[in-house]
Amino acid sequence: MYEGVVQDLIDELGRLPGVGPKGAQRIAFHLLSADPDEVTRLADALVQVREKVSFCQECGNVAEGERCRICLDPRRDPGLICVVEQSQDVAAIERTREFRGRYHVLGGAINPIGGVGPDDLRVRELVARLADGQVQEVILATDPNLEGEATATYLARLLVPYEGVRVSRLASGLPVGGDLEYADEVTLGRAFEGRRLLSG
Amino acid sequence: MYEGVVQDLIDELGRLPGVGPKGAQRIAFHLLSADPDEVTRLADALVQVREKVSFCQECGNVAEGERCRICLDPRRDPGLICVVEQSQDVAAIERTREFRGRYHVLGGAINPIGGVGPDDLRVRELVARLADGQVQEVILATDPNLEGEATATYLARLLVPYEGVRVSRLASGLPVGGDLEYADEVTLGRAFEGRRLLSG
Numbered sequence: 475m476y477e478g479v480v481q482d483l484i485d486e487l488g489r490l491p492g493v494g495p496k497g498a499q500r501i502a503f504h505l506l507s508a509d510p511d512e513v514t515r516l517a518d519a520l521v522q523v524r525e526k527v528s529f530c531q532e533c534g535n536v537a538e539g540e541r542c543r544i545c546l547d548p549r550r551d552p553g554l555i556c557v558v559e560q561s562q563d564v565a566a567i568e569r570t571r572e573f574r575g576r577y578h579v580l581g582g583a584i585n586p587i588g589g590v591g592p593d594d595l596r597v598r599e600l601v602a603r604l605a606d607g608q609v610q611e612v613i614l615a616t617d618p619n620l621e622g623e624a625t626a627t628y629l630a631r632l633l634v635p636y637e638g639v640r641v642s643r644l645a646s647g648l649p650v651g652g653d654l655e656y657a658d659e660v661t662l663g664r665a666f667e668g669r670r671l672l673s674g
Numbered sequence: 675m676y677e678g679v680v681q682d683l684i685d686e687l688g689r690l691p692g693v694g695p696k697g698a699q700r701i702a703f704h705l706l707s708a709d710p711d712e713v714t715r716l717a718d719a720l721v722q723v724r725e726k727v728s729f730c731q732e733c734g735n736v737a738e739g740e741r742c743r744i745c746l747d748p749r750r751d752p753g754l755i756c757v758v759e760q761s762q763d764v765a766a767i768e769r770t771r772e773f774r775g776r777y778h779v780l781g782g783a784i785n786p787i788g789g790v791g792p793d794d795l796r797v798r799e800l801v802a803r804l805a806d807g808q809v810q811e812v813i814l815a816t817d818p819n820l821e822g823e824a825t826a827t828y829l830a831r832l833l834v835p836y837e838g839v840r841v842s843r844l845a846s847g848l849p850v851g852g853d854l855e856y857a858d859e860v861t862l863g864r865a866f867e868g869r870r871l872l873s874g
Binding site: 478485486487489493497499503505510514515516517524527561565 | 710
């Protein structure tokens with residue numbers, strides 16, 4: 475429909491997640507009339523990411539180099555490992571500023587229907603990190619859905635033999651700012667189950 | 675939040691129209707785990723577009739070179755000019771395969787509130803194309819909204835002195851496949867106004 479290179483760009487943009495054909499066209503025409511520097515910066519950012527970014531050999535998080543920023547930070551407690559499904563979850567937890575330990579990125583969750591088993595995740599690498607006896611607690615922060623719960627249950631069982639390592643799971647309950655009336659029954663059930671004593 | 679170059683990419687992606695912060699993050703992580711060739715192709719497409727694509731000196735459509743594909747095509751009728759707001763509109767009309775004339779891309783529509791007047795659009799260039807007396811009809815295909823109608827009205831008046839040049843406007847009415855019950859009153863009013871005689 476368009477001149478060759480414009481159509482090429484629309485096609486490439488249309489392959490990105492969450493960008494449909496209309497969105498790809500809109501972005502392409504935005505870039506055509508945008509400051510040429512903006513296009514250059516985007517192209518450079520892509521090249522840089524491809525060349526420089528890899529995954530941390532320790533925790534599996536995105537990293538520039540062999541170790542990620544968090545694993546390289548000596549102020550982060552190596553006795554505390556928070557297990558998450560993906561790097562985006564690391565970013566979400568970092569935004570809370572609540573957690574001062576380290577992470578372990580599994581690269582997904584167990585999903586038998588999708589053909590993802592423990593061997594497809596960085597489970598062996600997690601177990602290897604417990605070998606030196608430094609880790610005191612593993613916090614399972616996989617998603618509170620079917621796959622995430624299955625993964626947490628699997629890991630909790632797997633880590634039973636490691637004495638001195640506590641295994642915990644993030645609390646489920648009502649989201650802050652949410653409305654009890656509109657909570658689904660599973661979440662509300664969990665909120666009851668995990669209720670905290672305020673007095674007495 | 676992320677390592678330098680990943681955050682750079684998220685920032686650049688987040689500047690694109692229709693891509694929010696979450697979408698930018700999703701695209702960035704998709705590219706991180708994607709085939710490196712895909713990232714290269716996208717970066718190349720951006721560089722190519724920046725280097726090769728410009729605007730047709732004749733009609734203002736996107737072009738690789740001085741003239742666009744349509745202006746270079748000798749089979750396209752030079753006596754018929756379809757005036758549109760932007761290149762995307764050219765693509766939309768080309769998809770209908772109804773129109774065998776040429777185009778004129780204004781680069782927007784008159785919008786006094788947004789500070790866009792006739793001098794900000796390629797109006798002078800349109801008038802210049804009428805000078806050689808070859809053009810028989812100018813079809814005003816600006817958007818059927820306030821700005822597009824204002825632009826069409828302005829151009830229709832401007833082109834009155836050009837004898838031998840018919841000026842027409844795309845029909846307004848019920849969209850094909852639409853539902854009369856749900857049509858807005860302005861569209862329905864236009865559909866009555868523009869009704870066609872089927873017999874008698």
